[in-house]
Amino acid sequence: MAFASKSPWVIHYDASSCNGCDIEVLATLCPGFDGERFGVINTGNPKHADIFLVTGSVNERNISVIKEIYDQMLEPKVVVACGICACSGGIFHDCYNVIGGVDKAIPVDVYAPGCAVRPEAIIDAIVEGVAVLDQKSKALKEQKKGAK
């Protein structure tokens, strides 16, 4: 088993939309749900993070920011789209400035729908994301072995 799944550090970015999901993500990370039980730490730094939580839809202004944060994260990394806006654009999908879900900018591993997404759903999504992280970590190890 890879250690990646034992200490998933998250970074959180609120792209746009109504901010509802943003508040739910912060509620998830607060002491009430105690994410640290599973080693979850909220880092403000993409270079330390393993899981990227994005809320809200992608538009022309923030697409470069999302890509930049994603690029600064080190492998293995997982992206979780929180809320229906982040999944597909949600109720804002046909706004003139909205491009769509987060997957229009970067590859998404886990989709957590909901408007707003519930903290329980976010925790489920993070657990799901941790499994993906584990797989990616193993793949990376194989790659390293192969390279030698």
Next chain:
Amino acid sequence: MTLISTLIGTLVFAVLAPVLGCLLAGLDRIVSARMQGRVGPPVLQPYYDVRKLLEKEDASVNSVEKTYIICALAFALISGGIFFSGGNLLLCVFMITLSSLFFIVAAYSSRSPYAEIGAHRETLQVMAYEPMVLLFAIAFFVAVGSFDTAAVLNLREPAIASIWLVFLGLLYVLTIKLRKSPFDLSMSHHAHQEIVRGITTEMSGPTLALVEITHWVENVLFLGWIGLFFVWGNPLSIVLALAVMVVVYFLEVFIDNNFARVKWQLMLKSAWIVALVCGTINLAILVF
């Protein structure tokens, strides 16, 4: 002889200190969580974190950053080796300062504004605690009659009896050295208090893992300094020293959880005033 004992001490310290420091960090996190009404992570969480960091992709903003961090870790280990093998306390103090300087240089080398702010603040922290730490070494010499830490084993009564004021002063700067709130200016152990992540902003993956290990080792060494005050000729005194170390660490965690960060001006002034009052008065009493 001293070279060999220092070498052996360093090797033993290099094996034991990370293990002890890791457990200490794990306990710290559980106790902190309980103080905040949470369950908290497993004891081995810091170990998992470091193993995960080592598994991550090895990328760095430049090629020297990791070298500096390795130097920081190496000097921390040598410093611990000198201290626990009964070597020169003054040398130990200088070695650990050198280790912190390498850490600062590593942050500066990244040329990131966030890391630089962290490095500035770390420099301020070093400035704040260094006078007291030096006075501690000098007072130790005056009280014990030697800079060698092994000399405490020949004492009839513990050093604390004559330099308790210095002990209090060292206790004050210990919070700065351990980077605990209210003096966690350069980097906070708790995320999202910090301008991104302070001095470690640009360090990632395996480099960050080495930083973590350096902190564990430092913590063990600093607690060793605290224990030094309570050891004398009686072998049982080591148990007393260990008990004091546990109590002091608990106190640090308690302070960490109950105080908000202060401004650097207050940190610097208060640390220097403490050094001046506790250190010099105690020295004066001893000398005259």
